[in-house]
Amino acid sequence: xxxxxxxxxxxxxxxxxxLCSPDPHLQEFSxxxxxxxxxxxGNSLGAMxxxxxxxxxxxxxxxxxxxxxxxxRKRMQDLNVAMDALREVMVPxxxxxxxxxxxxxxxxxxxxxxxxxxxxxxKISTLVLARNYILLLGLSLQEMRRLLGEVSVGVGVNARxxxxxxxxxxxxxxxxxxxxxxxxxxxxxxxxSSSKCPLLPPGHLEGPMVPVQWGSAGAPGGTLCPCGVCxxxxxSHPSPGPxxxx
DNA sequence: TAGGCCATCTGGTCCT
DNA sequence: AGGACCAGATGGCCTA
Numbered sequence: 444x445x446x447x448x449x450x451x452x453x454x455x456x457x458x459x460x461x462l463c464s465p466d467p468h469l470q471e472f473s474x475x476x477x478x479x480x481x482x483x484x485g486n487s488l489g490a491m492x493x494x495x496x497x498x499x500x501x502x503x504x505x506x507x508x509x510x511x512x513x514x515x516r517k518r519m520q521d522l523n524v525a526m527d528a529l530r531e532v533m534v535p536x537x538x539x540x541x542x543x544x545x546x547x548x549x550x551x552x553x554x555x556x557x558x559x560x561x562x563x564x565x566k567i568s569t570l571v572l573a574r575n576y577i578l579l580l581g582l583s584l585q586e587m588r589r590l591l592g593e594v595s596v597g598v599g600v601n602a603r604x605x606x607x608x609x610x611x612x613x614x615x616x617x618x619x620x621x622x623x624x625x626x627x628x629x630x631x632x633x634x635x636s637s638s639k640c641p642l643l644p645p646g647h648l649e650g651p652m653v654p655v656q657w658g659s660a661g662a663p664g665g666t667l668c669p670c671g672v673c674x675x676x677x678x679s680h681p682s683p684g685p686x687x688x689x
Numbered sequence: 690t691a692g693g694c695c696a697t698c699t700g701g702t703c704c705t
Numbered sequence: 706a707g708g709a710c711c712a713g714a715t716g717g718c719c720t721a
Contacts (some may be wrong), residue, residue, distance in 0.1 A: 502700090508709095512698060514708070519696070565694060 530569055535577060 503511065564572065 508699085511700095513710090515699085515710090516697070518709075523696095567694090 526566055526569055529573055530564055532571055533564070533569065 502508070
């Protein structure tokens with residue numbers, strides 16, 4: 444019985460766990476194989492077995508296939524490293540891991556979004572929270588600029604008052620770190636429940652309020668508070684654009 | 690036991 | 706041709 448949390452197990456098994464073939468052509472995998480794990484623990488072993496037994500015409504030779512697999516594995520591991528780096532900079536998550544979201548809206552797809560104590564954020568949660576984080580940072584910047592603009596009005600050139608917000612410390616829009624752990628739905632439904640967006644000062648909105656659909660993975664569409672956050676355009680790519688140059 | 694999450698393999702496509 | 710990227714399939718582990 445493994446008493447370690449899943450993510451801890453994973454952390455110890457960053458190297459491939461599953462494919463541990465005794466086949467001499469797969470020494471690459473065997474070198475990663477923890478002791479005690481047999482050859483039949485792996486994924487896609489049927490396919491591998493087919494490859495091992497007889498190379499079918501039209502398929503890449505074993506050596507090439509191994510190379511491709513290795514590259515793909517490396518690519519996914521790099522992706523995981525980047526994902527971990529993203530988790531690390533998710534300040535609220537890092538500082539208050541137990542602050543799970545308690546105000547989840549009806550359209551909220553965050554049964555897994557609220558990080559549970561001791562558990563690593565899932566990939567999808569990391570991405571969604573990172574998006575919220577970016578949105579909030581942008582709003583904070585926007586609000587800070589607005590306030591600085593207000594302060595500077597009517598002030599002489601030589602007089603340089605320090606904005607109260609800076610003296611008070613913190614960002615004006617971060618009422619609490621756990622705010623970032625809410626999904627956009629939560630942020631916005633809590634806003635609509637109080638008839639105003641908590642992220643934005645009164646009178647911030649201009650223009651018609653257009654219901655928008657939140658497009659997070661798996662989340663059914665719903666009408667959301669049309670504040671500045673949710674009015675941000677969704678990033679939908681029906682047809683993939685050109686890739687970044689390598 | 691079902692569902693969520695994950696790692697890996699694999700074949701296809703696009704790009705250099 | 707080879708590498709990068711992507712999505713589907715598969716199976717393991719964990720939790721509710």
